[in-house]
Amino acid sequence: MRKKQRGFKLDLSNLTNPSVVRRTKKLSPSLRKTNSILANWAHDPKRVKRKWLESAFLPEFPESELYNIIRGRVVNFDVVFSGWYSDEPEEDFEEKLGKLKIKIKGEAEPSKSVRSSQDWNVAYSLFARAMRFAFPHRLDELDDYGNFIHQKFAQNVSKYHSRVIAFDKAVRKRVSRRRDLRLSDFDQFSDLYEGHFSLSGRCVNEEGSSGSSKRRRGVDHCKRWNFKTCSRSDSSCNYRHVCAKCGSSEHPEKSCPSRSSSN
Numbered sequence: 001m002r003k004k005q006r007g008f009k010l011d012l013s014n015l016t017n018p019s020v021v022r023r024t025k026k027l028s029p030s031l032r033k034t035n036s037i038l039a040n041w042a043h044d045p046k047r048v049k050r051k052w053l054e055s056a057f058l059p060e061f062p063e064s065e066l067y068n069i070i071r072g073r074v075v076n077f078d079v080v081f082s083g084w085y086s087d088e089p090e091e092d093f094e095e096k097l098g099k100l101k102i103k104i105k106g107e108a109e110p111s112k113s114v115r116s117s118q119d120w121n122v123a124y125s126l127f128a129r130a131m132r133f134a135f136p137h138r139l140d141e142l143d144d145y146g147n148f149i150h151q152k153f154a155q156n157v158s159k160y161h162s163r164v165i166a167f168d169k170a171v172r173k174r175v176s177r178r179r180d181l182r183l184s185d186f187d188q189f190s191d192l193y194e195g196h197f198s199l200s201g202r203c204v205n206e207e208g209s210s211g212s213s214k215r216r217r218g219v220d221h222c223k224r225w226n227f228k229t230c231s232r233s234d235s236s237c238n239y240r241h242v243c244a245k246c247g248s249s250e251h252p253e254k255s256c257p258s259r260s261s262s263n
Contacts, residue, residue, distance in 0.1 A: 027180060033137050035179050038072045045070045052134075059129040060084075069134055074176040077123040077169070082112040084122055117153040117161050120168065124149070138182075145183035156197075167196040226253040 027035070041048045048070050052058060062083035068075045114120050128142045152164045170192045175181045181188055222239035224230035230237060244253040251257075 028182070030137055030141065031180065031182060034072075034135055037135065038179075041070050057133070059126070059133050061126055061130040066130075069130055072176060072179075074169075074173045075127055077120070077127065078113045080126050081114050081119055081123040084126060085112060114165055115162065116158070117150075117164070120149070120153075120165055141182050141184045148184070148186060160197075163196045167192060170196070221247075228252055228254070 045067060049066050062079050065075050065079055114123050124146055131142055132139055149168050153161055156164060171189050175183055220239055221242050221244045222230050222237055225241045226244045242249050243251055243256050245256045246258050
């Protein structure tokens with residue numbers, strides 16, 4: 001193994017100083033405060049999460065998504081939405097962080113997905129409460145962004161609401177990948193809007209091509225349907241809604257007649 005040279009000092013100045021391109025852009029007080037909090041929490045995210053869960057005023061939010069807020073990453077609204085309707089306790093699953101494995105509460109795969117403006121509103125309400133709990137100074141930003149997306153839903157007929165949901169995800173992903181943007185910096189998302197709503201937009205055309213092609217369907221049975229937890233119809237699910245024991249589409253495995261006869 002290569003030994004470190006004595007007196008060697010890692011130069012990180014180019015990461016902390018703005019580049020020539022962005023030198024004229026000044027961060028708002030809100031952004032500076034958010035970045036300061038995230039930098040502080042990065043030293044011990046486990047302790048931050050533990051303190052969060054110990055608070056008497058913690059908002060209702062899936063434990064599995066807390067690290068995304070604590071690290072400034074994009075939150076999975078499908079997980080948030082699923083957690084709102086699920087009456088099952090959150091179970092542990094493992095997630096890799098480099099060479100480390102940590103146990104996280106929640107489902108590895110969400111049982112429901114955000115598909116309508118109503119679904120999005122449920123997920124965003126929970127998300128906004130959790131964000132206000134973590135970053136109280138971002139109240140106006142979160143309110144403005146919520147109104148911004150609600151306007152997009154109102155301006156488009158329901159069959160195009162899936163584009164609004166995809167646009168929101170793209171915006172939140174961009175903001176999470178940068179430290180000089182707020183959700184309310186709407187002028188910074190015009191290219192994303194074009195991609196999701198203009199006739200020549202890439203996302204619009206990908207949506208059309210995927211819709212015209214035949215959906216690939218797995219040959220395996222749907223495990224969630226067999227446990228009566230699948231939120232999709234048989235035609236929209238990627239797996240077959242058939243009994244895992246006998247292959248019948250009339251009943252799930254729990255209600256299979258052959259199961260009782262074999263006992």
